[in-house]
Amino acid sequence: MEKVKEELKRLLQEGEIKGVLGFVPSSSPQKNRVFYTENPDDVSRFTVSLFNTPNLTTYLFRFKDKGKIALFLRPCEQRALNVLISEGKIKREDVFVIGVPCQGAVDPFRLEEQVDAEINSVEVKDDKILVNNAISVYIKEVMPYSCRVCEDVEEDVDIKIDGEDKRPSHEEYSKIEDFDKKTPSEKWAFFKETFERCTRCYACREVCPMCYCEQCFVDSYDPLWVEPGLSLQDIMSYHLIKMYHMAGRCTNCGACERACPENIPLSLLTSMLAHRLKRDFGYISGKNGTQKVFLGEYHYEDKGDFIK
Amino acid sequence: MKKIKLKDFKKALSKWGEVYIRTRDGFLKEGRLSSKKSKKSPKEFLLPREEVLLAIHKKGADTEVLEAHPSKKKVVMGALPCDMKGLELTTKNFLNSPEDPYYKKRVENTLFVSEMCQYPSSSCFCTSFDYGPSSKMGDITYFRLNDDNVLCEPISEKGKKALLWEQYPDAGEKDLEIMEKMLRETAKRLQKLNISYDFSRAREVYASSELKDAVFSCLNCGACTYVCPTCYCFDIRDIERKDFVLRERVWDSCMFFVYSLEASGHNPRKNRSKRAENRFMHKFFYQPLQYKEFGCTGCGRCVDVCPAGYDIRETIRSIQSFMEGKNG
Known part of the structure; x- marks a missing residue:
């Protein structure tokens, strides 16, 4: 990390x-x-950890045509950048990618729920987090499900932070396959139980690098989609239409x-998308910056049995 | 002050209306009184997340307008001083001329029973404003002496009439001493910020790069505005049903793009950072200018809920040093 910081400082200065x-x-x-920051002296303040919550590619839209921006990206976030590149939204030459060794990312709100106490300190020890020097929590328990099923990226970074990539063990979407076995009414019961809490604050939308529409469908008055x-119907309409997108x-x-x-x-829904994409089409989104957008190409051998 | 068993206190209050108590998740009918602040403020008792204002009933060629009048009596038990301060501020907005009849009706139908605070967390900074954990607010206030007993007293006329106060014994000297001591200790554990702003410099602050840099991390989701005890923005929508058109009032958030979108298509706060800057300006400049009070109660819920790690206290400090720097 120190070497990378030195290099970033030099790049900023020059x-x-x-x-x-x-x-x-x-x-x-x-x-x-x-x-x-644009100030070389601030570079020393940066930190890389499990507790870096948002995907930084979301913030890139604020720097359009402002010059080359360096940013820290985990493999899945590099894939998000690749999608934005293949969709023509970001130019690769406008970005300086700092590769981050990944061991998953912690959901801060889930961690709070697990420890049920105010969090004053966190320390990562192997596969656990020690909270307030007293409570030990498995990292796996406080990560989104997506971290357990993450896919590889064809690395295209400008600089890399040394460190072991300790991504959690691959579970081959077992939870999704289990979910598939549920009956429609069981699935609805699951949605009801988990999505009823939604307040429609749209944090999930705002943090998402793929949600770059200037005006979201939920914000449209005419037509009113x-x-x-806060009825479950409206909440689910929002989440499921977002998933289509x-x-x-x-x-x-x-x-x-x-x-x-x-x-x-929410990552159960996004993991389901990833699962279908891989299973039915052998496609991994954002694997590199050169593959075509999934819905922007077709092959003769694509399964067409959904068109009757 | 009177000393009452918590169980009896709750029972007596339930004669006035349905009792909602402070739990970690919010103010609920069931659950145990929490020893933390709730994630959500109790503002929804006066300004619900969604509320039908009126219904237009289609009857063939005729229509009938039915106005909705909230009438259920509710007791909000365990609202902390920061919650009550927030309601004071939103009430200034809604009961200022012209009065909002729906809000007013809810004020009349709600009994606020506040709890003096013994639960400071690292995100709290209420003593930075003109009140604190020992402020006696609402219709009735109480101090939780222990798991079973409370010391309480009425504040408003409504509070005086709500319970038969004479039947309860007065609190003893010792109990009062414990209360004073605990509240003093709570105040000591709270972070106090120096906020001495020159409100006449609002324009200068709004245009400053200090403010822009301070709010950079904001993602413009509405999480903070929904948990904030003083955010009261709403939107009115007409919703069509089979034989009805419902006019609904729903919460809105200044963080959203459509909040400031004008009919012409122009959006004065199209830029994300401008929306976050505006929220800060509203709480710390525009509201003091209009109502002579800050629009923030220092409850710290926005700090707790922010997915981007944004902390409004850093912005407060940064603007304070901007004020001092330019003055000096």
């Missing part, structure tokens, strides 16, 4: 990059704060789930 986007510690140890209230694009980074203050397991 004007090769315009600024650096990353995380600095915040007043809550379980969630670091997003921070941007989704009513503004994610199909083939979402890289299952889990930022939506980590951002949700109500602990809704």
